[in-house]
Amino acid sequence: MKSCRLWIGVVVLVAIPSVWVSPLWGGSHGMAKVSEPVVREIKELIPKKIPLDEIRPVPTEFLDQLEREGRLSPPWSDDVAASPYYLEENYTSMAVDATGRIWIGFSFDYPGGNAIAWGFKTSTDFGVSWDTRAWYISGVDYLYPSLAITDDGKYYFFGVLYSGTYNYYPCYCQSPAGQYNDPDAMDGVYYFSIPQRYYPEVKTYGNGNQFVIATYTRESGSSDTVFCLYSHDGMTNAFGLSFGLGTELQYTSIGVNVTGPDTILVHGFDEYVSDWNVYCLLDTLNGSGSLYGWYTTNTLNDVCPRVFFDQNYAYIAYTGEVGIFNSDIMFSYSTDNGANWSGIADITNDGTDETYCRLSGIAEKIGCVYIYGGNRLRFLYSYDNGQNWSAYEQVNDNGVNNVINEYSSASLLWTTGRLYASWTDNRDGDNDIYASYRDVGQGDITHRPDILLFDYTWVPAGPPPERIVSLNLPEKVDPRLKEHLAETSKDEYIPTVILLSTKLNHEWLLYKVRGMNRKDRRGFVVNELRRFQKESQGPLITFLNKEKAKGKVKRIVPDMSGFSVYAEVKPEVIEKLAMRPDVGELGLDEPLEFIGVTRGPDPYYKIPNWYPEREICWGVEKINAPDVWALGYTGDSIIVGHLDSGCDYNHPDLADHMWDGTPLGYPNHGWDFVDDDNNPMDEDGHGTNTGGIIAGDGTSGSYTGVAPDAQLMVQRVYPGGQPEMGAAIDSCLSWGADLISTSVGWSNPSDVLKDWNRNKCNSIYAAGLIYSTAAGNEGY
Numbered sequence: 001m002k003s004c005r006l007w008i009g010v011v012v013l014v015a016i017p018s019v020w021v022s023p024l025w026g027g028s029h030g031m032a033k034v035s036e037p038v039v040r041e042i043k044e045l046i047p048k049k050i051p052l053d054e055i056r057p058v059p060t061e062f063l064d065q066l067e068r069e070g071r072l073s074p075p076w077s078d079d080v081a082a083s084p085y086y087l088e089e090n091y092t093s094m095a096v097d098a099t100g101r102i103w104i105g106f107s108f109d110y111p112g113g114n115a116i117a118w119g120f121k122t123s124t125d126f127g128v129s130w131d132t133r134a135w136y137i138s139g140v141d142y143l144y145p146s147l148a149i150t151d152d153g154k155y156y157f158f159g160v161l162y163s164g165t166y167n168y169y170p171c172y173c174q175s176p177a178g179q180y181n182d183p184d185a186m187d188g189v190y191y192f193s194i195p196q197r198y199y200p201e202v203k204t205y206g207n208g209n210q211f212v213i214a215t216y217t218r219e220s221g222s223s224d225t226v227f228c229l230y231s232h233d234g235m236t237n238a239f240g241l242s243f244g245l246g247t248e249l250q251y252t253s254i255g256v257n258v259t260g261p262d263t264i265l266v267h268g269f270d271e272y273v274s275d276w277n278v279y280c281l282l283d284t285l286n287g288s289g290s291l292y293g294w295y296t297t298n299t300l301n302d303v304c305p306r307v308f309f310d311q312n313y314a315y316i317a318y319t320g321e322v323g324i325f326n327s328d329i330m331f332s333y334s335t336d337n338g339a340n341w342s343g344i345a346d347i348t349n350d351g352t353d354e355t356y357c358r359l360s361g362i363a364e365k366i367g368c369v370y371i372y373g374g375n376r377l378r379f380l381y382s383y384d385n386g387q388n389w390s391a392y393e394q395v396n397d398n399g400v401n402n403v404i405n406e407y408s409s410a411s412l413l414w415t416t417g418r419l420y421a422s423w424t425d426n427r428d429g430d431n432d433i434y435a436s437y438r439d440v441g442q443g444d445i446t447h448r449p450d451i452l453l454f455d456y457t458w459v460p461a462g463p464p465p466e467r468i469v470s471l472n473l474p475e476k477v478d479p480r481l482k483e484h485l486a487e488t489s490k491d492e493y494i495p496t497v498i499l500l501s502t503k504l505n506h507e508w509l510l511y512k513v514r515g516m517n518r519k520d521r522r523g524f525v526v527n528e529l530r531r532f533q534k535e536s537q538g539p540l541i542t543f544l545n546k547e548k549a550k551g552k553v554k555r556i557v558p559d560m561s562g563f564s565v566y567a568e569v570k571p572e573v574i575e576k577l578a579m580r581p582d583v584g585e586l587g588l589d590e591p592l593e594f595i596g597v598t599r600g601p602d603p604y605y606k607i608p609n610w611y612p613e614r615e616i617c618w619g620v621e622k623i624n625a626p627d628v629w630a631l632g633y634t635g636d637s638i639i640v641g642h643l644d645s646g647c648d649y650n651h652p653d654l655a656d657h658m659w660d661g662t663p664l665g666y667p668n669h670g671w672d673f674v675d676d677d678n679n680p681m682d683e684d685g686h687g688t689n690t691g692g693i694i695a696g697d698g699t700s701g702s703y704t705g706v707a708p709d710a711q712l713m714v715q716r717v718y719p720g721g722q723p724e725m726g727a728a729i730d731s732c733l734s735w736g737a738d739l740i741s742t743s744v745g746w747s748n749p750s751d752v753l754k755d756w757n758r759n760k761c762n763s764i765y766a767a768g769l770i771y772s773t774a775a776g777n778e779g780y
Contacts, residue, residue: 031294031332031344038243038281038291046192046238075438076379079397082121082130082422082433089433090404090424093146094360094413097181098153099546100539100580102127102413104422105147105157106433108134116141118159120183126581127420127437133183139163142171142189144408146202146214151538153181154208158200158229160216167195170216170229172202180208190235196220197227199407203256203309209234211263215254218242224249226269230285243291245279248272251407253316255309257337262286266314266338267293268305276301278318278330282338294341296320302330304407308359308366313385314338315366317357322346329357329370333386347380347389354378356407360414362535364467369412369421375401377410377423379438383466395421395436402427416440416536417470417501417582439472439581440502465507468532471584471755472501477574478587478752485571493554493568494588497722497752498540498577499759501584503563504532506762518768525767526733533560540565540582547573557723560730561763562756566723587752589721592744594686617704619693625706635707640694641732643725643742644687646672646680646716651688653696653704659713664735670714671731673724680716687716690743690774713737718744722756729760733767740764743774 088109095103104121119134145159154175161171171191179185197216205211213230225244231237253268263285270278281293296302300321308315313335320330328348334341347368348354357370364385372378377395382388396403402425403409410423418437425434477485481496488494509528513521537558544567547553552573557566566589569577577583620626639659649658649669658669665678672680682688691712696704713735715728725742732740746753764771 030297031341032297033294034279034281034292038245041242041289044237044239075393076395076421076436077127077438079400079425079434079436080127080130081428082123082132082435088431090406090431091143091145091408092411092422092424092433093148093408094411094420094422095147095149095155096413096415096539097149097155098151098538099181099542100124100126100415100582101181101183102415102420103147103149103155103183104130104411104433104435105145107142107145107159110134115139116143118142118145118157120147120157121422121433121435122183123435125579126418127435130435135186137189140166143168144199146200146408148202148204148212150180150204150206150208150210150212152207154204154234155180155183156202156204156212156214156235158202158214160197160200161189161191166191168197169193169195170197170200170214170227172214172229172235174235175208192229192238192240194227194240199251201253203254205256205258205263209236211256211258213254213256213265215252215267217249217252217269219249222248224271226252226267228254228265245271250276251304253305253307255307255314255338257309257311257314259312259337264309264337266307266309266316266334267291268307268316268318270303270305270318271295275299276303278302278305278316278320280305280307280316280332280338280341293338296330296344304356306357306359308361309338310361311363312337313361313363313366315359315361315386317347317359317368319355319357320344320346325353326351327353327355329354329368331368331386333366335364335385342386345386347386348372348392355405356409358410358412360412360419362414362416362468365414367412367414367419369395369410369423371403371405371410373401374405375403377403377421379412379419379421383468393438395438396423396425396434400425400427404431414440415582416539417580437581440468440470465505465511467505467508468502469505470502471499473585476578476583476586478585478750480750481574481586481588481752484588485574488571490571493570494574495721496567496569496574496577497585497587497589497756498565498567498583499585499587499752499755500536500540500563500565501582502536503759504528504763506766509763509766513766513768521768522733522736525763529560529733529763532563533558536563536582537565540580543576543580544569544573547576555723557727559723559726561733562726562729562759564722564726564756564759566726585752585755587750587756589723590746590750590753591721592718592725593747594718594744620703620706623706629708635695635705635710638707638710638738639713639736640707640710641715641728641735641737641740642670642687642691642694642712643715643717643728643732643740644682644690644744645684645718646682646687647691647712647714648682648688649680649712649714651692652699654688654691654712656699657695657697657705657709657711659711661713661735666735668714669712670716671728672716673727674716674718674720680714682716684718686743687714687718690741694741717742722753726756726760729764733764733769737769739770739772741772745773 091107093105102123110117121130140163143160149155158172161169169191176187196219200214200216202214216227218225218227225242228241255266265283267281277296279295281291302320305318317331328346331347367381379393404424413420422435552570554568670680692704695710697708717724
C-alpha cells in the first residue's frame with residue numbers, strides 16, 4: 001500500500017466520505033483505496049494585470065457549404081482547416097457559448113513577435129467554417145491555454161505566463177462585464193506571482209460569476225503538488241487550493257458539480273514513485289479539507305488522466321500501459337457525484353497504441369476522443385454512463401494520418417445537437433488546428449408509415465435505455481412550410497413549429513419510473529422534462545431573441561413536453577434555423593379545429609339549462625357509467641385538464657365541479673391561452689358542452705357527465721394552434737391534472753404536427769396521466 005505524505009495547512013473544508021465499490025474489471029489494471037485522507041491548504045491570492053500589445057481578429061474563412069455537403073463522409077464531416085493563423089498551432093480546448101457559437105482555444109508561435117501567443121477560433125455556423133483572433137505580448141510566452149465558458153456566455157481562459165520576468169506564473173483572461181458571448185472582448189491578462197505552475201485545465205459551473213476553477217501542477221523537485229485557482233465571484237476574490245503526496249506529479253484534471261450548498265470537485269492526476277499511477281480524489285469545497293478516493297495499481301505506467309463531471313455523473317479516463325509500446329484508454333465512472341466508482345475498464349483494448357484521451361458529454365451520455373497509432377484521431381461514445389461503448393469512429397479524414405501525438409493536441413465538445421472535435425495536424429507542413437463535427441444520436445422512429453401502433457405495456461429489460469434520442473432527417477423543412485414559403489413575401493411573419501433534434505426518450509422515462517407511486521412518477525417526469533428543456537433549448541431561444549431584437553421574429557413560445565419551440569419568423573430566419581444542428585424539423589402551424597363538427601344556426605352542443613326532472617343522458621347509460629358509479633368511481637377528487645374553447649364555469653351543471661386554482665394564482669379555474677389571461681370563459685359553447693360530457697352533474701335536470709364528481713381544470717386553447725395546445729398540456733402536467741381531455745385538434749395535420757403530437761403523448765403517458773382526445777363525430 002502506498003503511503004501518503006500530507007500537506008497540512010489551515011483547513012476550512014470537508015469532504016464526503018467515499019463508500020468503496022469493488023472493481024468490476026480485473027487483471028493488472030485494478031484500483032486501491034487511498035488509505036488516509038489527503039489534506040489540502042487554501043490561501044487567498046491577489047492577481048496582477050498586464051495590458052496586451054495587440055488583439056487581432058482574422059476574417060472568417062468562407063466555405064462553399066453545398067460543395068461540402070456533397071463531400072461529407074458520415075458520421076464525421078470532412079476535416080476543416082480552422083482558419084490557420086501563424087505557425088505551430090497547438091494545445092486545443094473547446095467550449096460553446098450561450099448563443100451556440102463554438103470556440104476553440106489554442107496557442108501558436110507568433111512570427112516576428114518573439115512570443116508564443118494565445119487565440120480563439122470560433123464558428124457561428126456549427127463547425128462549417130471558422131474565424132480566428134489572437135493576442136500576444138512581445139517577449140512573453142503564453143503557454144498551455146485552457147478554455148471554459150459559463151452557461152450565460154462568459155469565457156475564462158487560463159494558462160501560464162513565461163519570460164525572464166514571469167517564471168511560469170498562472171494567468172488568465174475573461175469576458176469583460178456586459179460583453180459575454182464575444183470573442184473579441186478582452187481587457188488584459190491577469191497573473192499571480194507564484195512560479196512553476198504547469199498544464200492547467202479550467203472548468204466552470206453555472207452563470208458568469210458563479211464558480212470557476214483551474215487546476216495546475218506545481219513542480220518542486222520530487223515533491224510536487226496539485227494547485228487550483230478558484231473563485232465564486234468572477235475572480236474578484238481568488239483563492240489557491242493545494243495538496244500533495246510528497247511525490248513527483250505530471251498532469252492534473254478536474255471536474256465540478258454543485259448540489260445544494262455543496263461544491264463538489266473530482267481531482268484526477270498522475271504521480272510517480274516506482275512507476276506512474278493515476279489518482280482520483282473526491283473533494284467537497286465547503287467542508288473540512290479531507291480528500292478521499294482511489295489510485296491505480298497497474299505495475300506499468302498510467303498517465304494523463306482526464307475528468308469530466310456533469311450533473312451527478314463523474315468520469316475519468318487515462319492512458320494505461322498494457323505492454324511494451326502498447327497503451328490503451330482506461331475508464332471509470334460514478335453516478336453519485338464521485339462518492340462511488342465503477343471498476344476500471346479498457347475501452348479500446350487492441351494491439352495498437354492509444355494515447356491522450358479527452359472526454360465530453362451530457363449527463364449519462366459520454367464521449368471520448370483519443371489518438372490512435374500516434375497519428376489518427378478516433379472517437380467512442382456511451383449512452384449509459386460508460387457501461388457499454390460504441391465501436392470506434394475515425395474522426396480525421398481517412399488516409400490523412402497527421403494528427404500530432406501530444407498532450408492536449410485533441411479536444412472534444414458534446415452539445416445538444418452536435419459533436420465537435422479539434423486537433424493539431426501537420427498535413428500542410430506546419431502545425432495547424434483542424435476540426436470536424438458529427439450530428440448526435442441514432443435515427444429516431446418518426447410517424448412514417450402513417451399507421452401508428454404503441455405498446456405501452458412494454459417494460460424495458462436489461463440496461464437502461466438511452467436517455468436522449470435524436471431526430472436527423474435529410475430534409476428539415478416540411479413540404480407544407482415549403483409551399484407556404486413559396487407564396488410568402490420576405491417581410492411576412494410565418495407561424496413556425498420548431499422541433500428540436502433531440503428529445504428525452506420516453507422508454508428511458510418509463511424505465512426510471514418503475515415502481516413509483518403516481519405523485520412521485522409525475523414529479524420525476526416533470527422535473528426531467530424541465531431539466532431537459534433547459535439543456536436543449538437555451539442556445540435556440542438565445543438565437544431567436546437576437547433575431548427578435550432585429551425585428552425578424554415576433555413571438556416565441558417554448559414547449560416543455562413536446563420538445564419544441566414555436567416562433568413567428570420571417571423567411572430568412574427559417575433558412576438559418578434549418579442550418580442549426582439543434583433543430584430537427586420545421587413546420588407550419590395550423591389552426592385548431594373541432595373535429596367532425598358541422599355548425600348550424602343553433603349548435604347542438606349546448607348544455608340544456610333546465611329539465612323538469614333529473615335523468616341520465618342516453619350516452620351515459622350506453623357506456624354503463626351508472627354501474628361504475630355504483631362501485632364508488634364517480635370522479636371524486638380527480639382533476640381533469642379540459643382543453644377546448646374554454647368553459648362556462650358558472651353553468652349550474654358545472655359550477656360545483658371546477659378546479660380550485662386559487663392557491664396557484666388561478667381564481668377562475670384555469671387559464672386562457674388564446675388571450676393570455678386568467679379568465680378561460682367559453683366564448684363558443686363547444687368547451688362547455690364537452691365539459692358537461694365530463695362532469696355535468698344534472699343540477700339543471702340531466703346527468704350529462706360520465707364523472708359527475710370530477711373537477712375541471714379549464715384551459716382555453718381554441719381558437720388557437722400548436723403554441724396554445726402545447727402550453728396548456730405543459731400546465732396540466734405542472735398544475736396537477738390527473739388526466740387530460742381534448743376535443744379539438746387537426747383533421748389532416750402535417751408531418752411536423754404529427755411528430756409533435758407523438759412527443760406530447762409519450763411525455764403525458766410517462767408522467768402517468770391518461771390523455772383522452774376526440775376522434776370526431778363522423779360515425780366511423
